[in-house]
Amino acid sequence: MNVADNSSGRFFSPDYATAQSRFRHNAANAGGRIETLPLNISELDKPLGIDIAWFGPVNPRRALVHSSGLHGVEGYAGSAVQLQLLENGIALPDETAAVFVHILNPYGMIWSRRVNENNVDLNRNFLGPKEFSVPAPDTYRKLNLFLNPETPPSPEFFALRIAALIWRYGLPALKQAVHGGQYEYPKGLFFGGKQLEQGPKEYLRFLTATLSNTERVISIDVHTGLGKYGEDTLLGAPEENESLHRMFGERVESLDPAKRIGSQVRGLMDTAIAQSLPRSRTTAVIQEFGTYGPVKVFRALRAENRWHHYGNGSRDHVSKQDLKKVFCPSDESWRRAVLRRGKALFQQALEVIQQ
Numbered sequence: 001m002n003v004a005d006n007s008s009g010r011f012f013s014p015d016y017a018t019a020q021s022r023f024r025h026n027a028a029n030a031g032g033r034i035e036t037l038p039l040n041i042s043e044l045d046k047p048l049g050i051d052i053a054w055f056g057p058v059n060p061r062r063a064l065v066h067s068s069g070l071h072g073v074e075g076y077a078g079s080a081v082q083l084q085l086l087e088n089g090i091a092l093p094d095e096t097a098a099v100f101v102h103i104l105n106p107y108g109m110i111w112s113r114r115v116n117e118n119n120v121d122l123n124r125n126f127l128g129p130k131e132f133s134v135p136a137p138d139t140y141r142k143l144n145l146f147l148n149p150e151t152p153p154s155p156e157f158f159a160l161r162i163a164a165l166i167w168r169y170g171l172p173a174l175k176q177a178v179h180g181g182q183y184e185y186p187k188g189l190f191f192g193g194k195q196l197e198q199g200p201k202e203y204l205r206f207l208t209a210t211l212s213n214t215e216r217v218i219s220i221d222v223h224t225g226l227g228k229y230g231e232d233t234l235l236g237a238p239e240e241n242e243s244l245h246r247m248f249g250e251r252v253e254s255l256d257p258a259k260r261i262g263s264q265v266r267g268l269m270d271t272a273i274a275q276s277l278p279r280s281r282t283t284a285v286i287q288e289f290g291t292y293g294p295v296k297v298f299r300a301l302r303a304e305n306r307w308h309h310y311g312n313g314s315r316d317h318v319s320k321q322d323l324k325k326v327f328c329p330s331d332e333s334w335r336r337a338v339l340r341r342g343k344a345l346f347q348q349a350l351e352v353i354q355q
Helices: 018-029 072-087 106-110 138-147 158-169 171-179 198-211 238-251 269-276 294-310 319-328 332-350
Strands: 033-043 047-056 063-069 095-103 214-223 232-237 250-253 281-290
Touching: 018 033, 018 047, 018 072, 018 095, 018 106, 033 106, 033 198, 047 106, 047 198, 063 072, 063 198, 063 332, 072 095, 072 198, 072 214, 072 319, 072 332, 095 198, 138 158, 138 171, 138 238, 158 171, 158 294, 171 294, 198 269, 214 269, 214 319, 232 238, 232 332, 238 250, 238 281, 238 332, 269 281, 281 332, 294 319
Parallel strands: 063 095, 063 214, 214 281, 232 250
Antiparallel strands: 033 047, 047 095, 232 281
């Protein structure tokens, strides 16, 4: 398929219900085996779950896992990439499976939230039981009243206040303190939770049950927000940086706050996947599509969080609309870039997994 000849609207869905319907339809047409991991939560008058489409052998030697929507409202891009890949069917090498995991956080996508129903940032949540009792970073604690005002969104001198904080702390240190995650303030931004949430728990259980004997696993998890507008950056653990560079080239960047967009984060899904599959050689990479600058993204996150906790939380509020726009621009050129690079990385991973 030539993406330039097709409207991105065929793949970028207007809402979760449409994305789910399209995913199930495209996966079935492509010959995938579909199952749903049930979640103990209901929205849209029906129970929610994580939809998975499996292609290839049941007990594969190699498996390429492609996931979307861990951060809810960011899921539109990953869903679109998956819908595009499924449209014309999946051609796989021998002994290789492709596993498409559609919207790991359906609640967040429905409610235009980056977090789940418990305000948990799921990509800070993949930890053991004893790892959640960690105080927030000192800088986060000092800035808590600014980061998480206990009032609905309101006019304020936001630009001046954030500029003063960047001048005082420096952007890399401020980004690390805020974006790295915290486990102290349940209504705060980047809250990693107090226990492993049901979505992560069910997903890891699925991977263990289906891929525990697989020799080689590559995981691609799609996100949006960080980086240069319309371009993708591949993020991985610092210790994996050299090997990821060999596999995927110069787009790879370490999760290091001193670098361009990364931050050191606890509780990443990528780390948990490797730990859940100890007999497999695993490679996990985050494909992050850039949208707007970090200040604009943070402002939108902060406003939506205030509305959810201290307004009435309705889905039609401007803060919800703004958050969706920040993580999924309506610009056709941005969306086509996502489709183009999403498809290219998937194909590149299929080549790498055979090496």
